[in-house]
Amino acid sequence: QAFNLIPTLSAAENITLPLDIAGEKPDEQWYQQVVETVGLADRLSHRPTELSGGQQQRVAAARALVSQPEIIFADEPSGNLDSTSAGELLGFMEEAVKDLGQTIVMVTHDPVGVAGRHRIVFLADGQVVGELLDPTQETVLDMMKELGG
Numbered sequence: 001q002a003f004n005l006i007p008t009l010s011a012a013e014n015i016t017l018p019l020d021i022a023g024e025k026p027d028e029q030w031y032q033q034v035v036e037t038v039g040l041a042d043r044l045s046h047r048p049t050e051l052s053g054g055q056q057q058r059v060a061a062a063r064a065l066v067s068q069p070e071i072i073f074a075d076e077p078s079g080n081l082d083s084t085s086a087g088e089l090l091g092f093m094e095e096a097v098k099d100l101g102q103t104i105v106m107v108t109h110d111p112v113g114v115a116g117r118h119r120i121v122f123l124a125d126g127q128v129v130g131e132l133l134d135p136t137q138e139t140v141l142d143m144m145k146e147l148g149g
Contacts, residue, residue: 003060005048011055012044015062024067031066037092038062039085054080061089065096072096074106078113086113111140122147 005014015035019026035041038058048056057080064072077093078086090113096102097118106114114120115137122130122143130143 003048003056005056005059007048010045010047011040011051011059014048014059015040015044015066018063018067022067026066027068030068034062034065034092038089054082054085057081058085058089065093068096068100068102070102072102072104074104076108077106078108078110086110111144112137115140 006017009017013020016026016031035044038061040055040058040062043051043055046055048059051059057077061074061077064074072093074093078089081089093104093106094117097104106117108114115135118134120132120135120140120143121128122132124147130147132139132143135143
């Protein structure tokens with residue numbers, strides 16, 4: 001996956017880039033919370049080539065979250081992360097939904113990662129083939145079995 005990080009910028013600069021372009025300053029408290037949650041506090045001065053793939057993914061996730069947009073589109077946001085980091089990131093994204101009223105549209109193949117979300121829509125060949133409201137891990141797995149996934 002490509003995280004579209006600017007190779008000449010540090011992780012911190014990549015995270016705040018959309019705000020910098022818009023001429024806005026980040027909410028410092030929120031910025032610190034995002035950086036700590038994604039586990040980048042000690043890597044902010046590093047350039048993308050000095051970061052692992054998982055760390056690069058965390059920079060991209062932090063960049064998406066730091067500007068507090070109304071809608072976040074996330075394509076496999078936890079794909080390259082270990083299970084602990086993935087859980088922390090997904091939990092933080094859920095907090096953003098609750099605290100900031102954000103909407104997250106997420107593409108994932110991880111039934112564990114989507115359990116507990118508000119609504120899951122299953123797609124096959126571009127068509128909606130199923131939907132679950134307030135799913136558990138078991139109902140997600142059952143639906144995947146039913147759909148042949």
